[in-house]
Amino acid sequence: MSASTLILLLERAESERDAAAQALQAASTQAQTARAQRDGLSGYRQEYQQRWTQSFAQGTTMSIVDCYQSFGQRLDQAVDTQGHVVNHADQRQVRARDALRQAELRVAALRQLIARRQAEAAKADERREQRAADEFAARAHLRRHQHAPV
Template identity: 80%
Template sequence: MSASATDTLVLLLERAESERDAAARALHAASAQAEAARSQHGQLAGYRQEYQQRWTQQFTRAATMDIVACYQSFGQRLDQAVDTQGHVASHADQRQVRARDALRQAELRVAALRQLIARRQAEAAKVAQRREQRAADEFAARAHLRRTAHA
């Protein structure tokens, strides 16, 4: 394998490794965002449940219509916030899956380039070994001819 072909493959490998590293960082960031979104969704859902329990206890006592209206209004906004955060968490999970797939593809490219470089180096080594063997055989044949010519 020529030096320029080797250099080209090595440059391609370095670029693929750089892309793989960037994909790994992106996956890490996407995982952190997904975890944060799921955590926030869980916290909001937990708060909504506590709020409903607290107001259920409050309604066992006397409550005015204004208080009931406030409870319902806030409860609806809280439900909307929980639903919205659920969508945010779902989208974050999807981004994490896409980032994981991108990393997997980048790792496959790196592995393929490494394998190609190794195969090309092995081929070059075989060619060099055959060349050396031919040179050694020619040298031995010439030496034998010289010995037989002098004898």
């Protein structure tokens, strides 16, 4: 692979890494939002239960108890559903974190490959220069000995 091809691959890998970082940020935000909503619902359910516990102590009708239980069940379902949303959001966040990690590894591998290729090219240049210098010295030595009086 040529150096320009490697550089293009590196730029693409860096772009993919940046996109993966943005996806992780979005997944983290969604997970935090889902958690906050679940916690808000849980808090409301607790408050609701406490309020009704106080109301029961004062006495109430059977129809109000039925309404309380029905609404309490719907609140429980909402909290459970939001718990599932949180789990899915957490899973998306984990997958996004893994994707970012993989993208960072690709970028690092390409950088390492480019550095290795640059080092190899520098060594080849150095060997070429050394050969040229040796050749020049050998010719100069040969010219001196050819023109030297015997």
